[in-house]
Amino acid sequence: MRIAHVAPVIHPVPPVTYGGTERVIANLAAAQVDDGHEVTLFGSADRTLAGVLQVGDYRSLSWHEQEEGSVPPGLRAVLEAQLLRDLLTHGGAHDIIHLHGSAHASAVADALGIPAFRTIHWRADEPDHVEHFKAFPQERIIAISQAQAKAVPGGSLAGVVHHGMPKERYHLGDGSGGYLAFLGRMTDQKRPDRAIELARATGRDLQLAGPIDPGNPDYFQEVVLPALDKRIRHVGSVDDTQKQDFLSKAAALVFPIDWPEPFGLVMIEAMACGTPVVAWRRGSVPEVIEDGLTGIVVDSVAEAINRLDELLQFDRSTIRRRFEERFSAQRMARETLELYREACSSRSSKESSASAPSP
Numbered sequence: 001m002r003i004a005h006v007a008p009v010i011h012p013v014p015p016v017t018y019g020g021t022e023r024v025i026a027n028l029a030a031a032q033v034d035d036g037h038e039v040t041l042f043g044s045a046d047r048t049l050a051g052v053l054q055v056g057d058y059r060s061l062s063w064h065e066q067e068e069g070s071v072p073p074g075l076r077a078v079l080e081a082q083l084l085r086d087l088l089t090h091g092g093a094h095d096i097i098h099l100h101g102s103a104h105a106s107a108v109a110d111a112l113g114i115p116a117f118r119t120i121h122w123r124a125d126e127p128d129h130v131e132h133f134k135a136f137p138q139e140r141i142i143a144i145s146q147a148q149a150k151a152v153p154g155g156s157l158a159g160v161v162h163h164g165m166p167k168e169r170y171h172l173g174d175g176s177g178g179y180l181a182f183l184g185r186m187t188d189q190k191r192p193d194r195a196i197e198l199a200r201a202t203g204r205d206l207q208l209a210g211p212i213d214p215g216n217p218d219y220f221q222e223v224v225l226p227a228l229d230k231r232i233r234h235v236g237s238v239d240d241t242q243k244q245d246f247l248s249k250a251a252a253l254v255f256p257i258d259w260p261e262p263f264g265l266v267m268i269e270a271m272a273c274g275t276p277v278v279a280w281r282r283g284s285v286p287e288v289i290e291d292g293l294t295g296i297v298v299d300s301v302a303e304a305i306n307r308l309d310e311l312l313q314f315d316r317s318t319i320r321r322r323f324e325e326r327f328s329a330q331r332m333a334r335e336t337l338e339l340y341r342e343a344c345s346s347r348s349s350k351e352s353s354a355s356a357p358s359p
Contacts, residue, residue: 001340002038004094005029006087006109008101009079010061012046017237018185018211019062020265021121024163025100031166031333040094042087044079055090058082084108096340099139103128106136115343117142117158123260123283125151140343142336145284148262158339162287163263164332169240170272172320173248179205181250181275183238183266186220187213194256194280194301196227201305206254208234209246248273252311253295254304255279264288267295271323274316278304294319 005028011019014026026049029039033051040053044060058079064071080102087108091097097109099118109116117140120129124143133141133153140158143149149160180199184190192208199206212220228234238246247253253270254277261283268288270277277295279285289295296311298304 001096001337001344002040002094003029003032003340004040004042004087004091004097006083006097006099006101006105007041007043009044009058009076009083010101011044012060012063013041013043013049014047016047017239021100023265024119024121027163027165027329028332028336031164031329032337034330035333035337037337040090042083042091055086056083080104088112095344098142098336103132106132106139110136110138115340116140117339117343119144120148121262123151123262124148125260140339142339144263145287147260147284147287158343159335161332161335161339162327163265163268164327164329165265165268165272166329167272167324170244170247170269172274172316173244173250175249175251175275175316177207177249178251179207179249181247181253181270182206182208182210182256183243183246183253183269184210184255185213186210186224186234187216188219188223189257189259191256191258191280193223193227194258194304195254196224196232197301198254198256198278198304198308199232201301202308204251204308206232207246207250208232209236209238209243211237243269244273247275250275252308253277255285256301256304257282257285259283261285268323268327271295271319271327274320276311276314276316276319278308278311290322294322 005025007013007025011022013022015022029049029052032039042055045057046060046063048054061076084104092112097114097116099105119142133156141152141156142158143152143160144163146160149157182192182195186192195206247270253275255267257280263284267277271294277289279289279297281297281299286297289297291297296307
């Protein structure tokens with residue numbers, strides 16, 4: 001099958017550090033190549049994926065920000081215009097177009113007349129997505145959790161496919177660092193302050209990894225920074241190599257979200273390292289974490305404090321095995337392909353009916 005993935009213009013695929021959407025695109029595209037499909041990535045030219053045809057000669061927005069310090073607000077639109085030009089020129093050669101970023105690409109995919117899928121890497125219940133579903137009813141939405149799928153109209157929902165990762169990216173760790181780990185943006189949606197409260201109450205060291213949210217920098221300055229000391233540290237962003245050490249040496253990952261998280265990739269990254277997760281009951285959390293086996297699902301800091309000793313007794317090899325069984329990139333690619341084939345089969349049936357002679 002000839003598959004086109006259309007990436008956002010913000011970060012490269014795969015990302016260097018932060019970029020969950022781009023990491024998922026890379027995981028899925030690579031697994032599809034391994035399965036023998038012809039895969040094209042429409043996106044920035046910062047980085048490439050082995051076996052994937054890359055279309056796009058522009059640099060990502062994050063590349064420009066790093067190289068130039070500050071960029072004009074209109075640059076993102078210029079990059080997206082280049083992306084749409086490429087899709088108009090080359091997109092028609094594919095069997096499937098899988099959209100991951102800007103809503104503008106939906107118009108191009110619709111004009112090309114090729115089965116189009118969209119993965120929404122954010123909550124799907126906000127007004128912009130509601131309007132999008134009305135404007136492009138033929139676009140098939142692949143939800144990343146049952147929680148997210150509740151916001152997608154039944155006529156638009158193709159199915160639910162949980163994210164996955166290559167099994168070999170991370171390996172089992174022993175938690176020898178003994179610290180609690182937090183990995184995510186420093187913002188009120190991710191609630192690192194809850195991780196800080198849990199660490200202080202239980203006498204545990206805490207390492208906070210992740211960028212300062214550019215959309216909410218005051219949160220880090222006013223909430224996180226004043227709480228830092230020798231035992232509570234902010235270590236900045238970490239890449240995949242650093243993440244292995246960071247997560248595998250952690251006694252547990254704290255995932256204290258305060259928003260309807262549609263998936264939460266860091267939870268399965270921790271599981272891949274055998275690291276148990278204490279996560280707040282929002283969004284997809286109860287789907288990803290098996291309470292009492294791979295982590296605990298809580299409703300408050302007090303509950304997390306009371307159950308932390310229980311969590312630290314979980315068997316790390318069991319957590320790793322459950323990751324392999326539930327969240328591999330191969331499983332993600334297989335389930336996604338099934339949805340593609342259903343669309344192509346339906347399209348072929350309709351074309352055959354349309355071309356059949358009238359009785």
